[in-house]
Structure formats: structure tokens, C-alpha cells
Amino acid sequence: MRIVIFGPPGSGKGTYASRLMEKLGVPHISTGDLVREEIRNQTPLGKMIEKYSSSGGLVPDETITEILKERMRSGASKGFVLEGYPRTVNQAKELAKMTKIDAVINLIVPDSVIIRRLSARLQCKSCGAIYNEITLKPRVAGKCDKCGGELFRRADDQPEVIQERLKVYREASAPVVDFYRSEGLLKDIGNEDPNADPNEIVSQILKMIKPRP
Ligand code: AMP
DSSP: EEEEEEEESSSSSSHHHHHHHHTTTEEEEEEHHHHHHHHHHTOHHHHHHHHHHHHTTOOHHHHHHHHHHHHHHHHHHOOOEEEOOOOHHHHHHHHHOOOOEEEEEEEEOHHHHHHHHHHTTETTTTTTOOOETTTTTTSSTTTTTTTTOOEEEOTOOOHHHHHHHHHHHIIIIIIHHHHHHHHTEEEEEEEOTOOOOOHHHHHHHHHOOOOOO
């Protein structure tokens, strides 16, 4: 199964994608995680793209497409749950050249919920699992339930960077919705409840998707 999880920052893409990975038995590919890994390792590429990520802007299409292609080459033949890409119509066209997509899940979440969620988001340094200080607390404060790794707050989850990321989403990424709607691939999921159980949303997604012939 080849699934794209699409939505604004803080709409729960990573949380749902990691749970879908377990249910579907395919890798979870997050271009945001790939970007953070390059930056953390301070590779030449990481040093070049850090300025975009830390200001809430987008990494140029060509660069992020190369990062994704490289990841696809290292194992995605049985399918994937892709999240964070595409973020522009140009990237959506590049993805269509790379692979067939079975469905695009479009998460619709009000800005108020996004801001609340991102301001309280924590992530595991080791395995990337996502928590929330209000709605999805780890069992032990500061430690990942799954691997015991240290939890951290993302540098781009600061209020002014969140506003910039939302602006970028509206301008560059929202047109991707029209692109996939016209392709007949889009499945909308509304989530207005900040305390909604992620497993509920994942069940809804599983009911909506099936492989395309
Ligand atoms: P995310 O974790 O998906 O919010 O991504 C974190 C940051 O990585 C974004 O704010 C961008 O700077 C960069 N990034 C991730 N995916 C993409 C993409 N598809 N296009 C451009 N920039 C991206």
C-alpha cells in the first residue's frame, strides 16, 4: 500500500503515519525526519538546508526530492506511508514520476488546534515517536515509552516559527489538495477535537484506503 498523509503542520501526520506503519507493515517515510537527521549529523547537505527548516520555510523542491529519492531507493518496494512530502504541486508531480500512490489522506484541522498541539509537542531523539504534554503524555516525564530515549522540543515549534509554517502551508501546500482531488485520490478527514484518540483516526483512515489496481 502506498499512502500519503497530507495536512498542515501539527495536524497529526507523524503520529498517524507511525501507527499506520505498524498496521500496514510498510515503512513510515517522513521527509521532516530525514531533514532533521541531515541537520543533526551536520552533513554538508544538513548545513545547507538548516536555514530553511529553522525559519519555518521550505527546503527547495529539487533538494528535498533528491533526499526522498535516496530514501525510496533504500527500501520502499512493498509500499510506504509517506508524510511531509509533497508540500508543493511541483513535488506532487515529481512523486507521480517516482511511484504510484493508492490514496492521499487530507487531515483538516483548525489553526487553534494546531497552535495548541505544536506548542506542547515533544519528540523522541532516538526513535522519533511523538508525544504531547497535554494530550499524549509519556508514562515517565521526558522519556520515550517505546525506547526510553530522551524527549525534546523541536526548534521550529516556537510560536513565531509556527505562524510562518502555517503561512507557508496556506500558500505553497494547500494547492496540493486541489491537485490530488482532481486526480481522485484525496480522502478528507476532519479532526476538530484536540483530545481525539489517535487510534480512532487511524481506524477511520484504515477503512478509507485500499490498493488501486
Ligand atoms: P516537518 O517535520 O514535516 O514539519 O518538516 C520540518 C521541516 O523540514 C519543514 O519545515 C521544512 O523546512 C523541511 N521539509 C520537510 N519536508 C519538506 C518538503 N516536502 N518540502 C520542503 N521542505 C520540507
